[in-house]
Amino acid sequence: MNPAPEIAYLVEIVGAQAGHALGPEAASAAAQKLAPLARREAMGDVLELLRFARSKTDASLLAEIVEAVLPQDTRFFRERALWKIVRNDVLPAAFKAHGLDKGVFRIWSAGCGFGQEVYSFAMAVSEALDGSPMPAEIIGTDVSERAIERARLGMYTHFEVQRGLPIRLLLKHFERDEDHWRVDNATRKRTRFARHSLLSDFTPLGAFDVISCQNVLSALSPNRREQVLSRMLAQLKAGGYFLTTEGESIWLRQYQAEFTPIFGSCVFRRTFALEKTA
Amino acid sequence: MGLQGAVRKCLIVDDSEVIRRVARRIIEGLNFTVEEAGDGRQALDCCRGEMPQAILLDWSMPNMDGLEFLRALRLQANGDQPVVVFCSSENDPHEIAEAMRSGADEFIMKPFDSDIVTSKFADAGLI
Numbered sequence: 001m002n003p004a005p006e007i008a009y010l011v012e013i014v015g016a017q018a019g020h021a022l023g024p025e026a027a028s029a030a031a032q033k034l035a036p037l038a039r040r041e042a043m044g045d046v047l048e049l050l051r052f053a054r055s056k057t058d059a060s061l062l063a064e065i066v067e068a069v070l071p072q073d074t075r076f077f078r079e080r081a082l083w084k085i086v087r088n089d090v091l092p093a094a095f096k097a098h099g100l101d102k103g104v105f106r107i108w109s110a111g112c113g114f115g116q117e118v119y120s121f122a123m124a125v126s127e128a129l130d131g132s133p134m135p136a137e138i139i140g141t142d143v144s145e146r147a148i149e150r151a152r153l154g155m156y157t158h159f160e161v162q163r164g165l166p167i168r169l170l171l172k173h174f175e176r177d178e179d180h181w182r183v184d185n186a187t188r189k190r191t192r193f194a195r196h197s198l199l200s201d202f203t204p205l206g207a208f209d210v211i212s213c214q215n216v217l218s219a220l221s222p223n224r225r226e227q228v229l230s231r232m233l234a235q236l237k238a239g240g241y242f243l244t245t246e247g248e249s250i251w252l253r254q255y256q257a258e259f260t261p262i263f264g265s266c267v268f269r270r271t272f273a274l275e276k277t278a
Numbered sequence: 279m280g281l282q283g284a285v286r287k288c289l290i291v292d293d294s295e296v297i298r299r300v301a302r303r304i305i306e307g308l309n310f311t312v313e314e315a316g317d318g319r320q321a322l323d324c325c326r327g328e329m330p331q332a333i334l335l336d337w338s339m340p341n342m343d344g345l346e347f348l349r350a351l352r353l354q355a356n357g358d359q360p361v362v363v364f365c366s367s368e369n370d371p372h373e374i375a376e377a378m379r380s381g382a383d384e385f386i387m388k389p390f391d392s393d394i395v396t397s398k399f400a401d402a403g404l405i
Contacts, residue, residue, distance in 0.1 A: 080400065158369070158387060162394040166401040167385040171375055 021221035030069035074113035076164035091128035111216035112140030115151025141196035154183035318342025337366035
């Protein structure tokens with residue numbers, strides 16, 4: 001059965017603006033997330049909102065619709081096994097190789113949602129640096145303006161700070177702010193956030209020592225995934241590390257001549273020899 | 279870690295029967311057998327025979343509170359073995375830090391759900 005034209009339109013704009021591939025069932029479920037927006041726009045229901053958006057082609061309304069339906073289920077240290085490797089192996093090795101004389105050590109968290117991954121990096125970096133003055137920055141990007149605003153605020157609920165975040169790190173890096181917990185200034189100072197779509201040019205972001213792309217590639221349609229991944233890998237410095245999840249690591253296989261697995265199957269290191277062929 | 283395979287016991291210490299029941303359901307789902315105690319004194323009795331692998335511990339209780347229990351536990355023979363996860367409505371950072379200094383391994387702030395308990399048990403190395 002073909003989906004309703006309104007739902008098909010939702011699939012189309014989410015694909016065009018964020019590169020996400022929504023199946024028909026996922027699209028119907030995602031459409032329900034538009035209910036608050038439909039009410040705000042004084043529409044009878046979600047389908048009427050989508051018909052209205054299609055007739056107006058109002059860019060800001062379209063952006064709001066896409067943002068509202070994108071998955072944003074992030075948590076601190078989400079991929080537990082991978083983070084263990086990041087803290088014990090990747091960061092210590094990368095910092096040692098980088099040294100104090102090569103400028104700022106740069107990490108990119110692509111598709112950062114509400115910022116938990118960026119702050120997880122900030123905490124792991126602080127731990128791995130162990131007082132070393134090496135400058136480091138973590139840049140979080142997301143297509144959603146709303147997500148970026150929330151991430152920048154660094155404010156999390158009682159429930160959010162108890163999922164994936166050990167109490168030791170909560171006490172060390174957060175301050176209580178009434179009913180919420182806020183990342184403290186010392187931890188935030190290494191972080192930056194920017195609204196950036198995976199479909200736009202990455203070169204303005206610069207080159208990175210570590211790129212983390214977790215639970216992002218799997219949401220993209222196959223042809224988009226391929227071009228996003230190859231453009232992303234081009235931003236990685238020689239000797240730099242690319243991090244992804246177990247399930248998404250298969251898409252790195254075609255780049256194995258230049259990106260070799262290290263510390264298990266979810267971390268890839270860019271070789272020095274074949275630098276810059278992309 | 280390293281304990282997988284053996285039957286592991288978790289002692290739930292809370293003066294609220296409702297909380298004990300909710301926590302029991304979650305922790306049994308993590309493959310622990312569960313024993314319950316209504317205050318710190320009962321909990322110490324439970325630990326005399328054989329130490330549990332994990333203890334989920336409320337703070338404010340009659341007779342003997344969680345902090346008193348924890349300090350007494352850690353002084354006992356093998357009292358350093360159980361992994362102690364505090365579970366309290368306390369959310370003041372200084373108070374939580376005090377509990378951690380007294381020998382707790384993790385801390386859950388109430389209210390909790392199964393996602394939080396599972397995550398905290400993993401943080402504490404129990405699963």
